[in-house]
Amino acid sequence: xxxRTARTALAALAAPALALAxxxxxxxxxxxxxxxxxxxxxxxxxTADPCGLLPASAVSTAGLERSxxxxxxxxxxxxxxxxxxxxxxxxxxxxxxxxxxIADPAYPRIPxxxxxxVDQYKSAGRDGTRLKYTxxxxxxxxxxxxxxxxxxxxxxxxxxxxxxxxxxxxxHAAEVVRALPGGV
Numbered sequence: 001x002x003x004r005t006a007r008t009a010l011a012a013l014a015a016p017a018l019a020l021a022x023x024x025x026x027x028x029x030x031x032x033x034x035x036x037x038x039x040x041x042x043x044x045x046x047t048a049d050p051c052g053l054l055p056a057s058a059v060s061t062a063g064l065e066r067s068x069x070x071x072x073x074x075x076x077x078x079x080x081x082x083x084x085x086x087x088x089x090x091x092x093x094x095x096x097x098x099x100x101x102i103a104d105p106a107y108p109r110i111p112x113x114x115x116x117x118v119d120q121y122k123s124a125g126r127d128g129t130r131l132k133y134t135x136x137x138x139x140x141x142x143x144x145x146x147x148x149x150x151x152x153x154x155x156x157x158x159x160x161x162x163x164x165x166x167x168x169x170x171x172h173a174a175e176v177v178r179a180l181p182g183g184v
Contacts, residue, residue: 040079041103043149051083058175079103124177139166141173
């Protein structure tokens with residue numbers, strides 16, 4: 001896949017993945033810091049910071065660097081908040097990781113089609129849905145955290161293919177699932 005084709009494919013991934021704009025960031029718990037984000041929905045993670053759903057130890061161990069600014073996470077028009085990281089090898093990004101909170105009862109109940117294959121999947125013992133993309137080297141896990149709330153983890157491999165993306169997803173999704181607050 002050429003660089004231009006990879007960029008075009010990555011841009012195409014944004015639409016089916018609820019316009020993953022990678023423009024959100026993280027908040028702090030310092031009262032003098034940015035205000036709490038506006039709630040999205042009424043689920044248990046309505047005001048949660050998606051950057052905090054991937055433990056700092058996992059970020060460090062994987063050698064990830066943030067690809068979103070350090071600010072209060074943005075709420076996308078479709079009640080979606082995300083945080084992104086990238087992994088570099090030899091000075092080039094080889095995969096991107098996004099963790100998001102979705103307050104939309106319809107997502108990911110998307111019919112299987114030409115864009116991805118949908119299957120039931122367990123991560124760290126938690127049931128969810130996996131979307132294995134067919135046109136882009138991406139793999140996504142979505143699990144319910146409330147009646148109309150979900151957490152999603154998306155890996156897009158810029159080298160290595162969809163199998164690498166799904167292998168990385170398996171690892172990162174398990175880290176996020178294990179870090180979810182108790183009772184979620």
